[in-house]
Amino acid sequence: MPESIPAEVREQLASLAKESQLDVLGGRVRRSSSRFCLGVEHGDYNGTELFGVGTDRFIWLAYKPNDSGRVRLKSANFPEDGLIDFPVDQPPAPGEAPDSWARFPYGVSYILGREGHKLTGGFDAVLYGNIPGGGMSRSASLALNLIETFLECSGIEGVTGMPVVELAKAVENDYIGSPCGNLDQIMIYFAKAGMGTHYKPSDGSIDHVPLPETAEEFRLVSLDTGTVRPGLEKSTYKIRAQECAEMATLCRERFGIQTLGDVKTEEQYQAIRDAFNDAKPNLVKRLKYIYEAQQRFDTMLDAWRRGDLTTVGQVFRQDGYGLRDDYEISGPELEAMCEIARTVPGVLGERMLGGGDKGASGAIVKPGAVDALRAAVNEQYPERCPEFAGKQNVHSCSVVDGLTLCEGLD
Template sequence: METEIHQKLYATAIKHGLDISGGQVRRSSSRFCFGVEHGDYNGMELFGVGTDRYIWLAYKPNTTGHIRIFSENFPEDGVVELAVDRPADAGSLLNSWARFPHGVAHVLQREGYALNTGFDAVLYGNIPGGGMSRSASLALNLILTYLEVNGIEVLDGMRIVDLAQMVETDYIGSPCGKLDQIMIYFAKAGMGTYFNPNTHSIEHVPFGGNPDAFRIVSLDTGTKRPGLEKSTYKVRREECEDIRAQLAAEFGYQTLADVDSEATYLAANRHLQAVAPASAGKRLKYLYEAQCRFADTLAAWRAGDIARVGRNFRADGIGLRDDYEISGPELESMCDIARTVEGVYGERMLGGGDKGASGAIIDAEAFEALSTAVTRAYPLAHPQYSDHYAVHVCQITDGIVTEALSV
C-alpha cells in the first residue's frame, strides 16, 4: 500500500506542477482512545493507541520562500500557496483546509521559529472525518515538515504537541485539548500510550496478553464533522469550565479530575444540584465514572484482559451517550449494530462527537460477522450514507514515520 500511496502522491505532484522528486514522505497516524475521552481538557489521565488510518505528506524544499501544497482530499481548492513568512489571517480562510498550512506558519513564527525555506508538497489522507483526529494528525505533520525544511530541531515532544494544539485553538478557533496530539505524536506500534497530566509523563505500555487475539475496528458512519468549533464539543467544554468554576469556588478544585472519590463526587454533585442546571450533574457523572474506570482499563490492558478493556469502553460509550450527550444518531446506530454481534467486547462513539466514526474492540474472529451486520443494517437506518460508510480493522502503529519518496 505504501508504494501505491507514494506513486499516487508523485503523479499528483507532476499533474499540478509541484516538484517533490527525490523528496520525503511523512506519515502521521490517527488515534483510538481507550480513556478518558473528553478527559484531556478536564485534567484527567489518558490512554490510547495510534492507528493505521493516515495522512501522508510528500514534500521537498524549494528556493522560492513559498509553500505550494495540494490536497488530494480537497482538490477543489487547487494548489494552496503562501509565503512562508507571511501567512494569511484566519478570517480570510473560513471553511478551507488551507487554514492549516497558514495556521502552522502563523503559530511557529509567533513562537519565535524563523521560517525562510518553503517547500512543494502533496497531501492525501484516509482518516474518517471526525472521531480519529484528522485535524491533529494534519497539524502535527505540517509542523514537523516546516521545522525540518527550515533546519529547526525541537527535541521536546510535548512542545510539538503544544504547538499543534495552538494551531487549532489560537488560529483556527477550535477549542481542542491535547488528547489527539499526544496519542498521535507519541504512538508506538504495538503499544498503548499512557499520559499522566500530573507529571506530564508518557509511558508506553505493552498489551499483557496475545495481541493477535483481538482487533480494533473503525466504524466510519460516512458523516463529516466540519470542526470542533462548530460542534457540541465546544458547548461541552464551556459547560465543563462553568462546572469547574463552581467547584473551585466551593471546594478549591483546580480541574474536574479532582473529583476522584465517592465522597468528593457526592459533595460536588449536591453543590451542583443547588447552583447549576441539571445538565451539569450529568456531565460530572460521566467524567467521574469514566475516571473511576480508567485505572481498571489500564490494569486490564497490562494484564492482557481485552474483554475487561472492552466492557469499560462500552460503559464509557453509554455515559458519553446518556450523560455527556456528545454522540449522534449515526454514531449510535453503529454502536447498536455492534452490540448485536457475538465477539464484540465494547463499542462507542469516538472523538469530539456528533459525526464521524464510532469504534469497537472485538475478538479477532468477529470481524467478518461485524462487517456483515453493519453492511446489512446501517444502510437501512441511514440510507443517505449507504455509499459512504466503511468498516476498517485498525493496526496499532507508530504515530509519525518519515521515509524517502519511493516511485
C-alpha cells in the first residue's frame, strides 16, 4: 500500500493544482524527507565517516506526465515565483536563471542532460514542503525528489544508488553554485525507517544500523528558529569549505595528508597544530573541530548500536560546542535554541544542524520531555529573539524512509 498523505497536504496540493490549471489528478506523489545528522556535521567535504537518519519533515511533489514535452510546476511555498514552465531538455544555462527555487528544476534538467540522459517526458507538478529553511537539508530533498521525477517521466531506468547522490550534488555544485558536499544527499536518499545510515568514504559503503529492541526511547526534535538561511553559496559554509581546503593543502604539502578527515591520531594533530597555529590559527581551529568530532564518532556509533541514547546525546552536545567555538559556523538564533534546550530536564543533547548561520537546531530528547521543551521554547525564544517571535516551531521527528511514493491525488 502506498503511504497516505496528510489531509491538509492533500488539500494544499489539490487546491494549488486547480488554481494553476496543472493536471496532476490521477498521477503520483513522491515524498522526500529531511535529515538529522548525528556525525560528523561538515565532515563530508573533509573526508570523514558520516552517520544520520531521515526525519519526517517532508517535500511532497504531486506530478503527472504530459504530452507537451514541457515541465510545468508550481510551489505552494513560493507562490510569488509563479508557474515555472520550460522545455524538459532546454533549461536556462547556469548563471542565467533568476535567483529562485526554479533553479532546482532547471538544474536537474541541465545536469541530467549534461550526463547523457535524454529527457523527453514533460510533466505537470505541484509541490509543498514543511522542512525548515536551513539545517535539515531542504535543498537536497528537493533535488533528489526532482531527479527521480524527471527520470521516471522520461522512462529512464537503472539510475540508482550513489549515482543519484552525485547527480543531486552536481545540481547544487555546478548549477546553483552551492559548495555542498554529499552528506545531505546520502542521508536522505539511503534513509530507512528506524535505522541510521553509516557512510564510509574510504570504500563508498553504506550500512544501515538498526537500534536494538532494548534501546532507550527518544525523540529527535527540530528547533526551527523561524529564520531562513540564504543558499550555501552566500553563507559562512562557503568560507569554511574554502578554509578547510586551504588547510588540507597545507597538510598535504607538509605532512602528506590528503584531507582533514585523515588526521586521526593525537600525534598527527599535535604536529599540524605546532606547525601552523602561529601563522594560521583559524585554520587550526577548523581542524580541531573535525579531529575531535572524529574521535567522538566511534563512541556515538557504538552507543547507537547498543541503544544508549544518553551517550549519543552527550556526543551530539559536544559536537555542538565544537561547531560553535572551533568551527564557528553557528548563529545567534541557533544558539538561543540550544541554550533554552539545555535548561530542560530530559534533553540529552542539542546543537545546530546543517550548514549553519540560520535555520534549525536539533535536540535528542526523552519522550516525556518534548512538551516541556516546546513550552520552554515558546516562552523564552520570543524574548531572546524578538525579531522572530511567533515564527519558531518545535517538531518531534520520527526516523523515516528518505524517498517514498505516496497515494496520488484524485
